[in-house]
Amino acid sequence: MTDGSIQQTRLPTRTVVLHIGRHKTGSSSIQATLRHNQAQLLQRGVLVPKNLPPNLSGFFSHVFSRAPEALKFNVERGHGRQQAQKHGNRLLERLAHELEAFTGNRIVLSGEEACALHPDEVAQVRDRLGPVLAPAGQQVDFRVLLYTRDPVAYASSAMQQNIKKNVKLLEDHKPVVLRKAPGWYQRTHAAWAGVFGADAVEFRSFETACAAPGGLIGDFLTAAGIPPEGIEPQRANDSIADEIAGFLSSSHVPKLPPDQRGLWSAGFDLSTADQEILFAIRGSKGGLLTASEQAGLWDAVAADMRFIEREFGITYGAAQTAGAVPFGPVFMDDLKAALPRLSPPVRRGLLAYLRDRSAPGDPGQLQPEGI
Template sequence: MRVVLHIGHSKAGSSSIQRFLIDNQAALLERGVATAGKDFEFSNEAEIRRPPNFWLEDKAKDPVSAGAGIREALEKASQDRRVKIAVISAETLGRRERADLFEGMADRFDLKVLHYVRRQDAWIYAAWKQWQVKAGLTLEEWVEQCLSRTTPDYKGIWSAWTQSAIPEEAYEMVWLNEKTLTGGDLLTDFCARAGIDGDGLARPGRINPGFDPALMEVFQRAPFLFEGPHDNVVYRYLEDRLPEEAFVSGRMPFPLAKAVMDSFRESNETLRRRFAPDVDHDALFGLEPPADESGESDIDRLYRAMGYVLHLMANEKRGKNPAR
């Protein structure tokens, strides 16, 4: 049996892959693919609703027991003749120490590790939006923290998995870039690399979209809107009700982005030579200064943020329910 470990990275399409696996679990099982659920049960035995992130977080406190539990679940799945591929998708596996949970399993299963990553300036911005902004942290403060800790450490994760858990050839790092993704698309690439027939299967809609920078400034200055880093109530409410122009792919200012990419240049070049040797360095990691990053004032952004609030109030007064 082939075992596909999708180990993330967080903020690199993991939610889209997991939504695809969960939404299509019945059809995938007909094609020989079983997916691990929240309690590490596989979809050939039970309906799954969430990936096993929290199970792994809890069980990994005792790595020996966790490794035994994973092996037991995989052995059980392999006894079902319908199952040719078992997929475990959990971005928490991207931590270095998680590799130890799978030590020796390549001797029993055809193991493949898929690690999708975003260039670091984009990842840091997305992580700020998802978690740090809710604590009131400025983007500049978050960038400083990331650079001081070498976060995200893609090179370190690659080393941890290939030095202790799996053969070098079983590990694939894939940059979220149209030049490195099969067909220029994440889900097409995932299915191709995992050996899954994905033709005709349902695809998820928009997941974790970016917000207008005007709204991001409001969130950062009003952390009382959130009850913690994983509280997404405000985000979900706005995702369902704001006009399309409120959703943009946010980016950090050019000077910050340059500092980030300069910091990771050496490790990125090592990873490019190993995993994307046919793609030019600048095609993956290059930066072009914007024509003008100073054309919008703080007051302009404030007016626009107020406009979004008035949009929500007016639609509610009209009795409209624009939730998508």
């Protein structure tokens, strides 16, 4: 057989886009959009697995983690390493089964927990996933996408997310977020570029993407090699207001006794109805760090900021938005509408908390006659 005939029978390269996060950069909206438009994408030759959850964080963690038994999913169920690995193998088998009928040349896998994998675990992504994603003889071109975010905005968003999910309260989670910040982008890039090559790994600015004409979804699709025309964006996982995050972390909110809390529960004792009302109140964002904490964070991430500017042209500045701010008109309007619907204990606690933290510039704003 001549070289020419070999070239004619060679299968086209299959591109695999790995969207690895990071957290708090619209990953839930990206995943919701991919799932919502799954059938249309398949018609275009793009596979978004339907036999797996929209968020593949659990898939990445179970299949490639060196200690899957330590995952929350397995700890809560009492699963040891063998059971956890079996679950991961089942997930991989489900993906392989779906790929049997796929003839296209682009696959998109999105799971923000993937960015937490260690270098040896990332190597498992390449070695175990590659043979599954393409037929024998077909080459796989891995592309790795990660969105960056302003350090202060990321820290505040990460904290309020944990509060909203009743996982950790503000003062418990704040040290964790600040401790993990230094060098995070450099470590993550080294782990993935060390396996797939620097040319395969792209960091993109969340803020720049959101400000673009097509928004975050348009930016992601374009980066993934998918024309955004005709794709319906979906929004998911809205954040809560700083005022509400602070309230849920305060002594004014009803708490369960420690012996009645789950392993990953911060323990606030609210009905589903009260939670829905509180989470819908709009207010300030990004102000959960004090001015001194912000300054310390910027110092700690300075080397990381220089790295992403040098490698990807992404620039962040140390503008401060910390500290108590006057309650805005939108917050006050939403608060007035919400108060009559809250249960009496939660209503009393919220008002007490807000009076305690009233910011300079809004004297009397939360006096009884003002609401």
